[in-house]
Amino acid sequence: MTAILEAHALGMRYGRRQALTDCTLNIPPGHVVGLVGPNGAGKSTLLKLACGLLNPTSGSIRVLGNAPGSGPEQLARVGFLAQDAPVYPHLSVADHLRLGAHLNPRWDQDFAERRVAQLDLDPTQKAGKLSGGQRAQLALTVAAGKRPELLLLDEPVASLDPLARREFLKHLMESVADNDTSVILSSHLISDLERVCDYLIVLVSSRVRLAGEVDQITAAHHRIVCTRREPDTLPAGLEVVLAEHTDRQSTFVVRTDAPLPAGDWAAESLSMEDLVLTYMETAAANPRRARQDSEVAR
Amino acid sequence: MSWLTWRQFRTQTLVAAALLAAAAVYLLITGTQLRHSYSADLITCQSPSAHYSCAGLLNGLQNDYNGALDLFALLVLAAPALVGIFWGAPLIAGELERGTYYMTWNQSVTRTRWLAVKLAAIALASIAAAGLVSLLMTWWASPLDTISGNRFGTQAFNARNVVPLGYAAFAFALGVTLGLLIRRTLPAMAATLAIFIAVQLVVTVLVRPNVMPATVTTVPINQTTMSQAVRFDRAREVTGPVTIDLPAPPGSWNLSQTPALNSAGQPIQTSEILTCWNQLISRGPVAIKGDGNPPFASLGACLAPLNLHVDITYQPADRYWPLQWIETAFYAALAALLAAFCFRRIRRLG
Numbered sequence: 129m130t131a132i133l134e135a136h137a138l139g140m141r142y143g144r145r146q147a148l149t150d151c152t153l154n155i156p157p158g159h160v161v162g163l164v165g166p167n168g169a170g171k172s173t174l175l176k177l178a179c180g181l182l183n184p185t186s187g188s189i190r191v192l193g194n195a196p197g198s199g200p201e202q203l204a205r206v207g208f209l210a211q212d213a214p215v216y217p218h219l220s221v222a223d224h225l226r227l228g229a230h231l232n233p234r235w236d237q238d239f240a241e242r243r244v245a246q247l248d249l250d251p252t253q254k255a256g257k258l259s260g261g262q263r264a265q266l267a268l269t270v271a272a273g274k275r276p277e278l279l280l281l282d283e284p285v286a287s288l289d290p291l292a293r294r295e296f297l298k299h300l301m302e303s304v305a306d307n308d309t310s311v312i313l314s315s316h317l318i319s320d321l322e323r324v325c326d327y328l329i330v331l332v333s334s335r336v337r338l339a340g341e342v343d344q345i346t347a348a349h350h351r352i353v354c355t356r357r358e359p360d361t362l363p364a365g366l367e368v369v370l371a372e373h374t375d376r377q378s379t380f381v382v383r384t385d386a387p388l389p390a391g392d393w394a395a396e397s398l399s400m401e402d403l404v405l406t407y408m409e410t411a412a413a414n415p416r417r418a419r420q421d422s423e424v425a426r
Numbered sequence: 427m428s429w430l431t432w433r434q435f436r437t438q439t440l441v442a443a444a445l446l447a448a449a450a451v452y453l454l455i456t457g458t459q460l461r462h463s464y465s466a467d468l469i470t471c472q473s474p475s476a477h478y479s480c481a482g483l484l485n486g487l488q489n490d491y492n493g494a495l496d497l498f499a500l501l502v503l504a505a506p507a508l509v510g511i512f513w514g515a516p517l518i519a520g521e522l523e524r525g526t527y528y529m530t531w532n533q534s535v536t537r538t539r540w541l542a543v544k545l546a547a548i549a550l551a552s553i554a555a556a557g558l559v560s561l562l563m564t565w566w567a568s569p570l571d572t573i574s575g576n577r578f579g580t581q582a583f584n585a586r587n588v589v590p591l592g593y594a595a596f597a598f599a600l601g602v603t604l605g606l607l608i609r610r611t612l613p614a615m616a617a618t619l620a621i622f623i624a625v626q627l628v629v630t631v632l633v634r635p636n637v638m639p640a641t642v643t644t645v646p647i648n649q650t651t652m653s654q655a656v657r658f659d660r661a662r663e664v665t666g667p668v669t670i671d672l673p674a675p676p677g678s679w680n681l682s683q684t685p686a687l688n689s690a691g692q693p694i695q696t697s698e699i700l701t702c703w704n705q706l707i708s709r710g711p712v713a714i715k716g717d718g719n720p721p722f723a724s725l726g727a728c729l730a731p732l733n734l735h736v737d738i739t740y741q742p743a744d745r746y747w748p749l750q751w752i753e754t755a756f757y758a759a760l761a762a763l764l765a766a767f768c769f770r771r772i773r774r775l776g
């Protein structure tokens with residue numbers, strides 16, 4: 129099956145600012161992908177490249193096997209929900225559904241109307257009068273109603289309160305469940321995505337630091353605590369992601385695709401949140417090292 | 427796409443249609459009255475027992491309607507600018523500013539098609555609106571234009587016939603382009619107005635007089651020609667030039683005149699005509715033109731032996747339509763260039 133997103137040495141530069149650097153990815157289909165990173169890491173840039181809103185300044189990207197935004201057919205296959213969920217303030221909720229119906233050959237009016245009813249939105253209400261959560265839900269309805277094969281969501285829950293976040297993600301999962309839609313959604317908080325995504329990409333300072341299926345990533349990473357030692361005295365095959373030393377103790381976060389060998393240490397697995405934070409910290413502390421890590425991680 | 431275009435443009439269309447309808451009704455009523463007065467005046471002054479001259483009577487009519495004429499001309503001149511500001515500038519800038527282009531450009535319609543439909547539909551509406559306003563104005567003002575005989579005046583040329591259509595197409599494309607470049611509606615509106623006015627000024631003042639080669643005619647100074655003179659002016663110093671304003675051929679566009687020249691083509695000095703001048707003013711104060719008794723005829727007779735002449739540079743009357751069409755085509759070409767630029771640019775926009 130075609131990868132949902134395939135990128136080779138993808139780079140994007142705005143004037144003098146490098147927003148995305150040397151990004152190589154191959155995301156297999158059928159995943160809900162979490163794209164995590166601090167603000168300004170390049171998450172929006174990657175998503176806009178994927179839907180064709182931006183053209184890369186270097187490297188290549190293919191989405192569902194085609195160049196992004198290459199024509200009406202490709203546009204129909206990819207849905208995009210931008211940050212802050214922009215809608216037309218003077219158009220009503222029903223007008224937004226009509227917009228979707230008029231501009232998309234595969235538009236699912238039943239689904240859209242059902243969702244609007246579920247969400248308790250008044251179809252005659254002007255979109256400018258909706259709350260932030262309702263607006264996000266309306267924009268999601270338009271993006272999902274065109275029945276795309278891949279749905280890209282840029283910080284969809286950032287502006288929502290905790291209850292609305294939960295509601296939004298629940299509806300998102302319901303919307304994509306029936307149709308085997310793949311999803312890439314970004315957030316600067318892993319806690320937003322933990323519950324829904326089964327594939328993870330960590331993006332820090334314009335570079336991909338980690339990418340892979342959540343199960344494999346969590347299984348491959350361990351935190352070991354041992355008497356103080358240098359990283360290179362650890363057994364071969366352990367990739368050190370993070371090393372911290374006190375006077376008498378060393379703590380390592382290591383990655384290995386093989387089972388962790390036994391040793392004179394205490395080992396524990398890491399939560400997704402710990403793992404993501406570890407990668408963000410090392411990236412911030414040492415950008416060059418972190419890049420090597422990410423290359424191994426691929 | 428056509429549904430979305432109509433839905434987003436609906437309010438503006440209806441407002442514009444209402445304004446146009448109101449203006450049309452008013453122009454039709456006053457225009458009919460103007461025509462009645464015009465033909466009544468003609469009948470009055472052409473009857474054998476007329477007490478008034480046709481020139482005087484029609485002059486009065488012209489004065490009565492001068493205020494309305496200026497106001498309507500202003501409306502016709504403003505219509506393209508309004509189109510550029512309110513229909514052109516927000517077209518893309520509004521989407522960029524509100525972020526709604528993220529939604530629209532991610533439906534199953536390419537941005538090229540999105541832009542094509544929007545540009546075509548609203549440009550057509552703009553041109554139609556300007557065309558209607560211009561048609562009404564041309565009809566309304568035609569008796570006054572006949573009286574004044576001056577079709578090349580800025581107000582008369584820019585606010586009649588086909589040029590307003592070109593202006594509207596250009597102003598709209600300019601607004602769209604600036605909106606795309608500036609990405610914010612209000613600054614784009616301001617820039618549209620400023621640049622549109624600047625282009626209009628440059629074309630009217632610098633391009634239009636030179637776009638077709640002007641005709642130069644040499645008018646000798648004698649009793650006949652001087653009886654038509656509008657102005658005669660000598661310099662204070664005896665070495666200064668002598669200015670004589672002679673009318674260009676009827677209906678033509680007078681661009682420039684030389685001062686009085688001698689047979690060698692050199693400007694003559696005031697000292698050379700002082701004798702004739704003193705003769706003229708010795709008969710009392712020089713009457714001002716307009717009383718039907720040209721004061722300069724005798725001066726012309728006195729000057730005739732000096733073999734003087736004036737060169738008049740002008741556009742003949744039959745250049746009116748070529749100039750109208752050339753200018754319309756020029757603005758239309760500018761609009762097409764801007765539109766092409768928008769299509770190129772919008773593909774690379776993120």
